Amino acid sequence: MAKRIDVSGLSAFYGSHRAIDDISMTVEPRSVTAFIGPSGCGKSTFLRTLNRMHEVTPGGRVEGKVLLDDENLYGPGVDPVSVRRTVGMVFQRPNPFPTMSIYENVAAGIRLNGGRVRKAELDAVVEKSLQGANLWKEVKDRLNKPGAGLSGGQQQRLCIARAIAVEPEVLLMDEPCSALDPISTLAIEDLIGELKERFTIVIVTHNMQQAARVSDRTAFFNLAGVGQPGKLVEIDDTERIFSNPSVQATEDYISGRFG
Amino acid sequence: MSGVTMNEPLVADDAPRASRTLNRPSLPRWTPAALAAASVALGTGIGLGAGLSSRIQWGLIAVLLFIGGTYALAARVEGRRQAKDRLATSLVWVCFVLAVIPLVSLGWETISRGSKVLDGGFLSHSMAGVLTIQPGGGVYHAIIGTLEQVGIATAIAAPIGLLTAVYLVEYGRGRLAKAVTFFVDVMTGIPSIVAGLFILSFWILMLDFGYSGFAGSMALAILMMPVVVRSTEEMLKLVPNELREASLALGVPKWRTILKVVLPTAIGGIATGVMLAVARIAGESAPIVLLVFGSQLINNNPFDGAQSSLPYYIYEQWAAGNEASYDRAWAAALVLIAFVMILNLVARGIARWKAPKGGHR
Numbered sequence: 255m256a257k258r259i260d261v262s263g264l265s266a267f268y269g270s271h272r273a274i275d276d277i278s279m280t281v282e283p284r285s286v287t288a289f290i291g292p293s294g295c296g297k298s299t300f301l302r303t304l305n306r307m308h309e310v311t312p313g314g315r316v317e318g319k320v321l322l323d324d325e326n327l328y329g330p331g332v333d334p335v336s337v338r339r340t341v342g343m344v345f346q347r348p349n350p351f352p353t354m355s356i357y358e359n360v361a362a363g364i365r366l367n368g369g370r371v372r373k374a375e376l377d378a379v380v381e382k383s384l385q386g387a388n389l390w391k392e393v394k395d396r397l398n399k400p401g402a403g404l405s406g407g408q409q410q411r412l413c414i415a416r417a418i419a420v421e422p423e424v425l426l427m428d429e430p431c432s433a434l435d436p437i438s439t440l441a442i443e444d445l446i447g448e449l450k451e452r453f454t455i456v457i458v459t460h461n462m463q464q465a466a467r468v469s470d471r472t473a474f475f476n477l478a479g480v481g482q483p484g485k486l487v488e489i490d491d492t493e494r495i496f497s498n499p500s501v502q503a504t505e506d507y508i509s510g511r512f513g
Numbered sequence: 514m515s516g517v518t519m520n521e522p523l524v525a526d527d528a529p530r531a532s533r534t535l536n537r538p539s540l541p542r543w544t545p546a547a548l549a550a551a552s553v554a555l556g557t558g559i560g561l562g563a564g565l566s567s568r569i570q571w572g573l574i575a576v577l578l579f580i581g582g583t584y585a586l587a588a589r590v591e592g593r594r595q596a597k598d599r600l601a602t603s604l605v606w607v608c609f610v611l612a613v614i615p616l617v618s619l620g621w622e623t624i625s626r627g628s629k630v631l632d633g634g635f636l637s638h639s640m641a642g643v644l645t646i647q648p649g650g651g652v653y654h655a656i657i658g659t660l661e662q663v664g665i666a667t668a669i670a671a672p673i674g675l676l677t678a679v680y681l682v683e684y685g686r687g688r689l690a691k692a693v694t695f696f697v698d699v700m701t702g703i704p705s706i707v708a709g710l711f712i713l714s715f716w717i718l719m720l721d722f723g724y725s726g727f728a729g730s731m732a733l734a735i736l737m738m739p740v741v742v743r744s745t746e747e748m749l750k751l752v753p754n755e756l757r758e759a760s761l762a763l764g765v766p767k768w769r770t771i772l773k774v775v776l777p778t779a780i781g782g783i784a785t786g787v788m789l790a791v792a793r794i795a796g797e798s799a800p801i802v803l804l805v806f807g808s809q810l811i812n813n814n815p816f817d818g819a820q821s822s823l824p825y826y827i828y829e830q831w832a833a834g835n836e837a838s839y840d841r842a843w844a845a846a847l848v849l850i851a852f853v854m855i856l857n858l859v860a861r862g863i864a865r866w867k868a869p870k871g872g873h874r
Contacts, residue, residue, distance in 0.1 A: 310761055312686070339764030349755040353777040353867075363763035366773050413759070420763055 256283040256454045257323040257340075257423040259304060264318030265483070266299050266308055273299045275483035276318075279473060281424075286446060286455045288465035288492065291475030292507070296484025297458045298346075300475070301426050304456065305341035306334040322423070339367070342422035346429040348409035350401035350416070357397040359412055360384060363420035379419055386452075387415035388445050407438025414445065418453070425449060427457040431464065443468050462508060466496050474504045538590055545583065545603065552579035576607055620850075627847030630840045636848070640809040645833035652845045654811040655826035659852070661815040662726045662805065662822055663795050666733035671787050673734075674741025681742070682749040683771055700739040708735040709800030717804065724806040726815030729822070732800035737790045744786025748779040781864035788860030792853040798824035823849040 259281040266274045274296035281287045289297040302308040303316050306327060320327040327337050350359045360380045364371055371379075380397070384390040389411040393404070401412055410430060417425060427446075431439040446468045449455060459465050465472050473489035488501050499505050556575025565571060583603045588596035630648070638651030677697070681690055712732040716722050752775050760770040776783070801807070806819035807829060821829075823845055830842035 305762065307758065307762055310758065335764055335766050337764075338762055343762035345755060345759065345762075347755060349753070349759045351756060351759070351774055351778070353774075362760070362774075363765070366760065366763065366765040366769050368769065416759075416763065 256452065258283045259424065259454065259456075260319075260321035261304075262319045262321070264300070264303060264316065264320060266296070266303050267313075267315040267317075268311065269313035271481075272483040274303075274475075275485055277486045279486060279489050281454060281456060282471065283454045284450055284452075285470040286450050286457060286468050287489075288469035288472045289456065289458045289475060290460070290462060290465050290472060290507070291484070291487075292477070293460075294480075294484070295475040295477045297475050298428050299484070301428055301456060301458050302343075304424070304426055305343055306337045307343060309334070339363075339420055340422055341424040341426060342417035342420065344410070344414050344417050344425065344427045344430050347433050348406055348413050350404070350409050350412050352400070352402045354401060355398045356393050356401045356404070356412060359401040360415050360419050362416055367420070383415040383419035384412075386418050386449070387411045388441060388448075389415055405438070407434050407441060410434060410438065410442060411445065414442070414449075418449070422453065424454040424456070427455065429458050429460060432460060439464070462496075466492060472496070474499070474501075474507065476503055476507070537592065537595075539595070540587060540590055544586070545599075545606075548582050548586070549579055549606075552576070552582060579603060580607065623843060623847050623850060626840070626843035627845075629844070631844040631847055635841075635844055639811045641811070643809075645830070645838045646835050648837040648840070650841060652823070652826060652841070652848055654808065655821040655823045655845060656848065656852075657811060657813060658726060658801075658805065658808075658815075658820035658822040658825075659795060659849075661813075662730045662733060662801070662820070663791060665727060665730035665815060666737055666794055667787070667791055669730065669734040670737035670741055670790070674738045674787075674790075675745055675783070677738075677742045678745035678749055679771060679776075681746055683767070683775070697739045697742045700735070701743065703735065704799075705732070705736055705797045706799040706803070708732045709803040711735070712800070713803050723817070724804060724819050725817055726805055726812075726820040726822075728804040729801050729820075730815065732804055733794040733797060736797065736800075737794050740790035740793060741787055744789065745779075745783050748782035748786060749775060751782070752778045777867070780867045784863040784867070785860045788856050792856055795853055795856075796824050796849065798822075798828050801825040802828070823852070 261280070262278045264274070264277045265272060277300060289301065291297050299308060302311075304320060304327075306316075308314045308316055316328060318328070322337075322340065326332070327341075351362060354362060357380055358365070360383050361376050364376065364379065381390060381394075384393065389408060392408060393399075393412075401409065404412060410433075414425075414430070431442050434442065443464065446455060446457065450470075457465075457469065469492045471489060472492045472495040474487045474495065475484050476487045477484040487503055488495070488499065490499070494500075495504060496508060499508070505511075552575045555578055556571045556573075559565075559574050560568075560571035580600065580603050584596050584600045587599040591599075634649075635651045636656070637653050638649075639654035640650045641654075643650035677693065681693060684690075685693065709729075709732045712728055712735070716728050716731065717724065722728065756774055756778060757770055760774045761767065765773070801822045802825060805822060805825070807825050808819040808821045812818050812820045827842045827845045827849070830838040830845065
């Protein structure tokens, strides 16, 4: 479980537009890495290149290498489907499957992958995942109720449970708290702290305090101007980024003196 | 920045506030109903008094009285803005009533005339050995024909239409998709008689097959397919992209995502669309006349020999032109309407049963 990610020379395109340019970084296993930066600088695009979700967007294209413990995700003969099973993802807006119950939502990754799993095993996976997402106590008596009937914060934890149920090595989170209230946000942040024992976690956030609270390392992205590709400015230990960054732009952004 | 500085309020503080009360006189809630009743009564009175023979004129007078009266009264009591609101509301109501009149009168006419000879015997007998001028006989052979022809047409058109829509929404890019969309649009506009002629020349004249229910089914399938494609396409487009991404991000292959996430989410709307398409072809008579030929006898085999169908039966009985056959035509019309109605109810049932369950229950 939990793999290291090595990115080198990665650029992503929408059609002919270069959205991010020449990014190289290393994400350590069993740690939380936060991506911060202004809107449109390519944080989410970069995140989506890490599990080959970028190419789902029409016109999406990637150049460069992403090594997951020495295996290139973009190598020839690599199946994007198996990449996504190894690198899970949680989205900005909670998106439980509306036709499925809470139980079925968590089991979706296993059931939809066509695995014939015995009921008892599946029950165990669902319970373990919901407990892992700190949701078990709240929903254990209504597992057969629709997942869309939960509150926003609960839905997002349901989506996290759904993502960890397939036992990925890496968990990508794209602004997982931006649609949630402070209490639900706290619940998710606590959860991230627990999950990093088992997974490599990468989180995109617009909330600097959140990045400071939950992450071990922080990467700052920026773009030179509208229409320009986003670039990685620096990546360092979170403490250093927030106290004594080596690039002036980072300090300006963090202290709110930006633009 | 604009020229207005922020420390200068847009409305001066010393502007007269006294006239700004929030309470306004308003008409009681029963006013529109009372006005409508009064207008109808007045319209009838004027019509009778002036000796107008046409009921349409009575109705027009009542409508004008209702709209004008509402506006005048509201303008007097409530003010101009509310009067305009009430004017718009009353226009909407008038249009609603205008739209409902034909529907209600159609239903009423069919039920009152059709129920005369509609009974168990009518539903379970064919026209075998019944002269058109005699009462009796039945519609059984036509029901069998309609069920089989529409069933086969649906079995052909629904899967093809569904898969086409899936292709257009989930895979279609570039020229092929554009061409398919274009031809689906063209197909939507094909008159049913042309679809019938096409099958006639291709299946019966060129390939030399005989008249059969199946030939009719093929023409009906041509008519049904574009409707299914269109409605399914719209329903699939309504499925949020986030759900597809959520599924793909779990490592689910695209085809399974479509099968297990996208289609189930849209199944209610798709079922409704298919049922509406079925309802549309169930009333087609032109291709049946050309391809199924029509028959007085029960023919359970749709692949061999002439059959009848409900719309054809109605046409045939009406054309026979006597009292007994008119009754049978109305009764068959009632059966056809009931058939379509039941299909619609089934579709709604499926839609409700399969609809995504949200909210707190």
